[in-house]
Amino acid sequence: MRVVFTTWAWPSHLYALVPLARACRAAGHEVLFASQPxxxxxxxxxxxxxxxxxxxxxxxxxxxxxxxxxxxxxxPAPRREGKGPRALRMLMAHAESMTADLIRLxxxxxxxxxxxDQVTLAGPVAAAVTGVPALRQLYGFxxxxxxxxxLPDALAPLADRFGAGPVDPFGAVxxxxxPASVQVPGAxxxxxxxxxxxxxxxxxxxxxxxxxxxxxxxxxWGHTIAKVDPSRFIAGGIxxxxxxxGVDVVLAVSAAQRxxxxxxxxxxxxxxxIPLRDVLRDCDAFIGHGGAGGILTALAHxxxxxxxxxxxxxxxxxxxxAAGGAASVLSLAELTPAxxxxxxxxxxxxxxxxxxxxxxxxxxxxxxxxAEVAGALxxxxxxxxxx
Numbered sequence: 001m002r003v004v005f006t007t008w009a010w011p012s013h014l015y016a017l018v019p020l021a022r023a024c025r026a027a028g029h030e031v032l033f034a035s036q037p038x039x040x041x042x043x044x045x046x047x048x049x050x051x052x053x054x055x056x057x058x059x060x061x062x063x064x065x066x067x068x069x070x071x072x073x074x075x076p077a078p079r080r081e082g083k084g085p086r087a088l089r090m091l092m093a094h095a096e097s098m099t100a101d102l103i104r105l106x107x108x109x110x111x112x113x114x115x116x117d118q119v120t121l122a123g124p125v126a127a128a129v130t131g132v133p134a135l136r137q138l139y140g141f142x143x144x145x146x147x148x149x150x151l152p153d154a155l156a157p158l159a160d161r162f163g164a165g166p167v168d169p170f171g172a173v174x175x176x177x178x179p180a181s182v183q184v185p186g187a188x189x190x191x192x193x194x195x196x197x198x199x200x201x202x203x204x205x206x207x208x209x210x211x212x213x214x215x216x217x218x219x220x221w222g223h224t225i226a227k228v229d230p231s232r233f234i235a236g237g238i239x240x241x242x243x244x245x246g247v248d249v250v251l252a253v254s255a256a257q258r259x260x261x262x263x264x265x266x267x268x269x270x271x272x273x274i275p276l277r278d279v280l281r282d283c284d285a286f287i288g289h290g291g292a293g294g295i296l297t298a299l300a301h302x303x304x305x306x307x308x309x310x311x312x313x314x315x316x317x318x319x320x321x322a323a324g325g326a327a328s329v330l331s332l333a334e335l336t337p338a339x340x341x342x343x344x345x346x347x348x349x350x351x352x353x354x355x356x357x358x359x360x361x362x363x364x365x366x367x368x369x370x371a372e373v374a375g376a377l378x379x380x381x382x383x384x385x386x387x
Contacts, residue, residue: 140292
């Protein structure tokens with residue numbers, strides 16, 4: 001079976017799809033990963049065959065429009081139209097960019113199945129045009145369920161242009177790596193799948209954990225915020241809040257973020273381009289910005305979290321993690337060094353957050369591994385083909 005995986009050019013979206021794409025290759029399926037030019041290097045570094053579709057979109061510029069406002073910001077607030085329309089414009093810009101090329105790729109490569117990440121709406125449109133089943137894979141909490149009433153109408157002009165007719169943006173099946181107890185309800189025909197962290201290629205050999213006698217916290221701010229607005233990359237300030245405490249901090253950053261750090265205390269160790277899954281293996285808690293990948297990777301390790309969202313979707317992710325009891329959330333208005341220390345100490349000392357995170361980890365481990373899902377796709381496909 002030939003499977004096209006597709007997402008637009010954002011590394012964290014690719015990372016969510018990598019484990020299943022690799023599992024499909026291991027199961028004997030042919031795999032081709034289709035995305036815009038800006039993701040090609042990351043796809044190849046994930047040891048997957050890449051195909052270029054569409055053109056790059058200024059995602060960072062569009063995301064910048066809906067950063068959560070900073071408290072006490074000087075001057076009048078920028079005019080905003082509501083987070084729904086702005087996010088929808090971004091999704092449609094990527095769909096417009098990718099759909100025509102994706103249709104040609106599916107046709108020329110004679111694909112049997114399309115797996116698309118939840119915001120890559122070119123996937124279900126191209127699949128509908130070519131008559132190929134489309135499976136939606138979630139990279140995190142299913143926040144698009146809230147837009148289920150508007151997405152079909154938003155897609156209709158694009159689908160009509162290519163002769164697709166009505167398109168279901170939620171696909172024939174939803175592959176879901178999120179524990180059901182904290183997932184947004186509403187998806188139809190869900191195929192559960194275990195979350196297996198992939199946070200980028202390995203850059204160094206495995207080493208035994210360093211001996212330690214103090215609690216260790218990991219601080220990481222993902223990829224998005226530094227690209228969108230470097231002044232919002234506050235990971236260094238968060239880490240510095242632990243100066244003079246009895247807590248060690250591992251600050252996990254990318255090479256591009258390293259120059260954004262300054263004035264770190266002695267109890268902060270900076271690691272560069274080390275996958276988050278490897279860093280968290282020897283930590284007691286995680287502090288992050290609320291991206292879905294960081295949250296699920298922390299849960300896969302059973303770690304409680306302190307989250308500081310700066311985007312509306314990050315606020316949605318953190319809300320679900322907090323509802324499950326595994327996370328504490330600080331808003332930008334509440335963010336002070338003292339508040340960071342206080343919440344981190346609570347996460348380290350109180351049993352409830354760690355117990356909740358451990359229960360969610362066990363719920364994750366009870367789901368079918370990507371290898372099992374990959375093996376079942378061929379048998380699943382006949383029931384998905386439109387007649």
